[in-house]
Each structure stands twice: as structure tokens, then as C-alpha cells.
Amino acid sequence: MKVLTDIHTDFAAVANSRDVMVADNAHWKTLRQQAKEQFERNGLPGRKEEDWKYTSLWSLGQEQFVHQVSQPGYADIHELKLVEDAYRLVIVDGRVDLTASYLDGLPEGLTVTPFSQSIDRASEFLNQQVNLEKPGFNAMNTMLMNEGIFIEVAANTKVDKPIELIVVNSGHTAHYAMHLRNVIVLGKDSQATFIETYAGNNQANGLTDVITEISLADKAELFHYKLQRESLDHYHVATMAASQAADSQWHNTNISLGGKLARNDVHSQLLGEQSHVTMNGLYLVTGEQHIDNHTRIDHAVPNTTSEEVYKGVLDEQSHAVFNGKVIVHKDAQKTDANQSNRNLLLSRGCEIDTKPEMEIYADDVKCGHGSAVGQINEDQLFFLRARGLDEVSARSLLTFAFAVDVIERISNEELKQSITGVIEKRLPRGGA
Numbered sequence: 001m002k003v004l005t006d007i008h009t010d011f012a013a014v015a016n017s018r019d020v021m022v023a024d025n026a027h028w029k030t031l032r033q034q035a036k037e038q039f040e041r042n043g044l045p046g047r048k049e050e051d052w053k054y055t056s057l058w059s060l061g062q063e064q065f066v067h068q069v070s071q072p073g074y075a076d077i078h079e080l081k082l083v084e085d086a087y088r089l090v091i092v093d094g095r096v097d098l099t100a101s102y103l104d105g106l107p108e109g110l111t112v113t114p115f116s117q118s119i120d121r122a123s124e125f126l127n128q129q130v131n132l133e134k135p136g137f138n139a140m141n142t143m144l145m146n147e148g149i150f151i152e153v154a155a156n157t158k159v160d161k162p163i164e165l166i167v168v169n170s171g172h173t174a175h176y177a178m179h180l181r182n183v184i185v186l187g188k189d190s191q192a193t194f195i196e197t198y199a200g201n202n203q204a205n206g207l208t209d210v211i212t213e214i215s216l217a218d219k220a221e222l223f224h225y226k227l228q229r230e231s232l233d234h235y236h237v238a239t240m241a242a243s244q245a246a247d248s249q250w251h252n253t254n255i256s257l258g259g260k261l262a263r264n265d266v267h268s269q270l271l272g273e274q275s276h277v278t279m280n281g282l283y284l285v286t287g288e289q290h291i292d293n294h295t296r297i298d299h300a301v302p303n304t305t306s307e308e309v310y311k312g313v314l315d316e317q318s319h320a321v322f323n324g325k326v327i328v329h330k331d332a333q334k335t336d337a338n339q340s341n342r343n344l345l346l347s348r349g350c351e352i353d354t355k356p357e358m359e360i361y362a363d364d365v366k367c368g369h370g371s372a373v374g375q376i377n378e379d380q381l382f383f384l385r386a387r388g389l390d391e392v393s394a395r396s397l398l399t400f401a402f403a404v405d406v407i408e409r410i411s412n413e414e415l416k417q418s419i420t421g422v423i424e425k426r427l428p429r430g431g432a
Helices: 012-018 026-042 058-062 119-125 139-146 377-385 390-409 413-426
Strands: 087-092 109-115 150-153 165-168 174-186 193-201 208-215 221-229 233-243 249-256 260-272 276-285 290-299 305-314 318-329 336-345 353-361 366-374
Touching: 012 026, 012 087, 026 139, 058 290, 058 305, 058 366, 087 109, 087 221, 119 150, 119 174, 119 290, 119 366, 119 377, 119 413, 139 174, 139 208, 165 174, 165 208, 174 221, 193 208, 193 413, 208 249, 208 377, 208 390, 221 390, 233 390, 249 290, 260 276, 276 318, 276 366, 276 377, 276 413, 305 318, 305 353, 318 336, 318 366, 353 366, 377 390, 390 413
Parallel strands: 087 165, 150 174, 165 193, 174 208, 193 221, 208 233, 221 249, 233 260, 249 276, 260 290, 276 305, 290 318, 305 336, 318 353, 336 366
Antiparallel strands: 109 150
């Protein structure tokens, strides 16, 4: 018998009452109705669901989220943008802030618009990468999505600068819930960089529910970075899912710093030969934070490659989960897949559940996976203390050295420096 999470917020009633973005879009309306029916049947999963074995949604279910803004919010974009020169869309409390956005001078072959303004075109790609029947947040997002970003890059187009999405919970409306859908479509032999940032006031408490669907045509290449730095009283549930045609490349970096409870599902389907996916992840958790990363890579055809490196740093009473699954399907010969999860525990009270998995149904493959859990090396700590560093500074330096491997994999130098600065501020501060 399926055990579901008790939910205090009547999300289905909200879906019935809220405005439809485009009343005459039949496909979108049908999809929304299907999602509502599915959610009313299944709701949110309980811990008896295998994918939610280590993550309880009880506290989220007890929240009474609201979907109406009590007063307009604002955000200081100068503090949040990760690159200076970018095409930028800013969403504050679920609404596009055009004054903070910058979408002028888009080159030929590039479309960047709010999702709500591109529903007719975006609807062709909706729910192509996610499964409504799977218990969880896919149905909730589909029945409630009302904003996000739509990006389309035409064939043979190389976008000259990053496309940045900044989503902010201002904290002006308590327990505010945002349901966002991002759709990214890259045509044949195109290239783009996409940066997602999710942030909020330190006192903000609410829910960010977001799905990012990606479609990569032959020889398309997407550099994709996500930074989640919301408040420690916030809930963040996200899915990133991509379908990849022949010779396409998806370079995904996923960094989680904030959230009372944060869940990331990252999924790639390698559907064309010579396609490649890179999944890099870093999570820094403290206090009573809970961060859950579930990844899945489907090698569906021969001659595909994948590389995955996820690292975690845990402190105090925090809890993290890593479940990485690589599936090499029948006849997907010449697959080359590597997966690694390493965790650094800074206290006795923190906990990590790590479960790297490989399912291999082909015989001519090269695959490897592993996980490691450890503490700060006392010899290294002694070495730094002997050279004049106080203990807090020495531990901070060693922690950063552990995490830097993921940061160094970022190819954009300006972005790398910005993210380095954000992470350094999260580490303990030593003496002068």
C-alpha cells in the first residue's frame, strides 16, 4: 500500500482558482488537467517510496503555503548576479521584474522570454522529460506553473554571452510558494551558457518548486550552472531533465547551499551516439539542513559517455542524501561512464546517506563508481596550525580545498570567481 505525505496546503484547490495563463492553449489546459487529477490521486510521496526513503516531506506537508503576494517584493540584483555581462531575466516572488532584467539586443537566432509569454511555443516541449505518473512534484508543478524562462537557440547559433535567470523570494510574503517551469531548446550545432540562481532574504520562508526541461539537438552544447542559496527556512524542490541527441553535450554544475529542505533531481537521457553529459555537484549543509540529490543517467544507445562528480560538506546536525543511478541499456555498447560521490563530515551529529548505483545490461562497456565518507585529516590540520593558522581558519582552508575540485571544473572564469566568493562566505571565519 502506498503511503503518502499528509498535506496541509490544498494545492489542487489553488490550481482550480488561479488564472490560466493562456486560456485558448488547448494542449496546456489538457496537460494541466491531467496533472491536477494525478496530484489528487497521488499527492506527495511518503518515505516508503524508494526515491524518498531517506527524505521526509512531513515538515513541508505541515506548512500552510500561500500563493498570493501580500506586498510587492524587490531584490538587489547587484548582489546576486554572478556575471556582469549577460542576458538576464529576474523573477521576484513569482513575478517577472522587467526593471531588473536585461533582454535588450538579443542576437539573431536567440529567444529569451518569460515562460508566460511563450506558452504556445513552449507547450510543444512541456513534460517531454518528466513523468506525471511518478509520485512527487512533477504533477504539482505542472498544474500550478505560472512563470519561468523560455530559451530557444536556433541551429548553427553560438550565443555570445551567458543567459542568467535570477529567482528571488523577497520575504515580504510569509510562506509564499513559487511554481516555475523553465524550458531550454538548443537547435543543431548550437551552443549556449545558462545560469540559474535561486536566492532569498535570510528570513524568507516559502517554497520554490521548479522544473527545468532541456532539449539538445545534434551537436548542441549547453553549459548549465545552478546555484541555490535560499534561506535556511526555505523549501526548494527542483528537477533538471535533458534529452540529448547525437554528439550533444550537457555540462551541468549544481551547487546547493541554502534551504531547510532541498531536493534536486537531475536526469539525462543520452539518446544519440557520441552524446556526453557531465554532472558536477557540491552541497554545503549546516544546522539542521537536509539536502537530497538524486541523479540518473540513461545510456540508451551505443557510444555515449558520462562523468559525474558530487561532493558534500556537512556540519552540525545536518543530513544529506546522494543517490546516483547510471543505467546502461541493452545494446548500449561502448558506454564509458564514471561516477563519484565524496563527503566530508565536520561534526559528530551530521549524517550522509550515499548510494551510487549502476545497472548495466550491455557487455562491452567501461564503467566505474564509488563513494567515500571522511573527516578532516588531522595531520594536515596540525601542519597548518604549526604554521600560524588558528584552528577555525585551518579547518576552513581544508574544507575549501576539499570542495574546490567541483568549482575548478567551471569553465567560465568570471563565474568561477563569483561562485568561489559565495562559497568562501559560507565557510567558518578564522581569526585575523
